[in-house]
Amino acid sequence: MLRLYEHPLSAYAMKVKMALNAKGLPFEALIPDGMSQGKAAGEFVDANFRAEVPTLIDDDVQVFDSTIILEYLEDKWPEPRLLPDAPAERARVRMIEDVMDTQYEPNNWGTMEVTRFRRATGRLADRLVAYGRANIERYQQWLDRQLEGRRWFNGTSFGWGDIAVAPYLNRSAGYGYFPQPGPRLAEWFDRVNREPPVAKVLEQLKQTIAALPDLAALLQAGQIKRQYRDHRLEWMIAGGGISVVQEGIEKGTVRFSRDVS
Numbered sequence: 243m244l245r246l247y248e249h250p251l252s253a254y255a256m257k258v259k260m261a262l263n264a265k266g267l268p269f270e271a272l273i274p275d276g277m278s279q280g281k282a283a284g285e286f287v288d289a290n291f292r293a294e295v296p297t298l299i300d301d302d303v304q305v306f307d308s309t310i311i312l313e314y315l316e317d318k319w320p321e322p323r324l325l326p327d328a329p330a331e332r333a334r335v336r337m338i339e340d341v342m343d344t345q346y347e348p349n350n351w352g353t354m355e356v357t358r359f360r361r362a363t364g365r366l367a368d369r370l371v372a373y374g375r376a377n378i379e380r381y382q383q384w385l386d387r388q389l390e391g392r393r394w395f396n397g398t399s400f401g402w403g404d405i406a407v408a409p410y411l412n413r414s415a416g417y418g419y420f421p422q423p424g425p426r427l428a429e430w431f432d433r434v435n436r437e438p439p440v441a442k443v444l445e446q447l448k449q450t451i452a453a454l455p456d457l458a459a460l461l462q463a464g465q466i467k468r469q470y471r472d473h474r475l476e477w478m479i480a481g482g483g484i485s486v487v488q489e490g491i492e493k494g495t496v497r498f499s500r501d502v503s
Contacts, residue, residue, distance in 0.1 A: 244269040247286045247297040249277070250450035253347060254308040255296040256409035256443050261312050263439035264405065265319050280467040280497040291502050294469070309339060312402065324402040331397055338388060338395055339406035346381045348477035349374040350413040355478070357417065359468070360458035361486045373481040378419050382411070382427060389426040400437050408434050412444055416451060467497045 244262070246269050248255035262269050274286040274295065282293040289304035290297040297306045298314070305314045316324055325332050353374040355361045362370055385407065388395060395403030411421065411431055421427040434440055460466045470478065470487060478487055490496030 245272060245299040246270065247272050247274050247289070247299075248295045249273055250446045251413075252295050253350065253409035253413050254343070256412075256447065257308045257405055258296045258298065258311050258315075259443045260405045260408065260439045261315055261324060261402075263442055264324060264400075265315060265322060267315070267319060278466050280469075292500050294499075309336075309343065312405075316402075324396075324405065326397050326401065326403075335396060335401075335403040335406065338385075338403055341381070341384075342406050342410050344473045346378070346410050348473045349377045349381070350410060350417070351474050352477045352481060352483075353417050355468070355486070358454070358457045359461050359466075361461075361490070362483060366483065366485070370478075370481045370483050370486075374477075375417075375419060378414050382414075382419075382421050385411075386421070386424060386427040389430055394430070394434075400434070404430075404434050404437075405439075408440050409443075412447065416447075461495055464494065467495055469498070470496050471499045 244267060246255070246258060246262070248259065248271055250256075250273075259269075259271070272286075274282045274293070275284070276282045277286075277293065277295070280293075285299070286297060287293050289299055290306035292306065294306065296308055296311060297304070298311045299305075300314075300318075303314075305311050312324070326335060353371060356367050356370045356374075360367075385395075392398075394400050395407055397403070412435070414420075415431075421431045435444060457466065461468075468490070470490070475487065478484070487496060
């Protein structure tokens with residue numbers, strides 16, 4: 243059976259689980275031990291030296307990065323097909339995915355850093371939360387335009403493009419940032435969440451959020467070390483939170499990507 247190292251809060255992992263569900267592929271979901279402390283080891287790190295979820299193990303094949311995993315699934319199990327047929331449509335869907343992975347996602351992540359982990363308080367907290375919300379609203383407006391003339395981001399039917407968007411919008415919804423009522427995005431959001439491959443993953447997300455401990459207390463106690471990398475680090479600095487990064491480094495509650503050994 244396929245083994246997927248993941249975390250229910252990770253939109254990247256949610257993407258892969260939705261794709262696996264859509265293709266009807268059974269898999270074992272595993273949360274890596276020690277990942278939140280930056281101490282992950284064993285099979286997970288052997289498969290992915292960066293110690294990031296998601297990571298897929300298929301017998302002797304090891305694949306990391308959510309997009310590459312989706313490509314592997316599409317190559318090995320081409321039916322049911324998730325990508326559109328036409329090359330131009332495939333490129334369009336992949337561009338949407340890249341925007342969600344690298345530009346939309348850090349706004350969700352940064353909002354959690356402030357509201358759940360309480361990395362900042364007072365004016366700085368307000369500034370960072372407002373920065374994230376304003377960005378999310380702009381990207382949701384952009385997404386609404388991508389649906390013009392289409393029922394699904396993938397085109398005529400549910401697929402890769404929708405799986406690339408659904409996890410991120412649902413993470414935003416957890417902060418109360420729902421798509422504004424309108425003819426496209428809000429209707430799509432309601433529709434996609436009823437799709438069985440999506441609904442199954444969202445139920446796990448809701449249960450995980452409802453059971454979250456006091457993350458700020460765990461952070462202060464040194465039991466959590468959050469990864470700051472590329473687009474997330476850029477978000478925090480651009481939003482005015484460079485002091486958050488500096489404090490995290492000083493206190494040892496921030497980590498960066500691992501190098502290959």
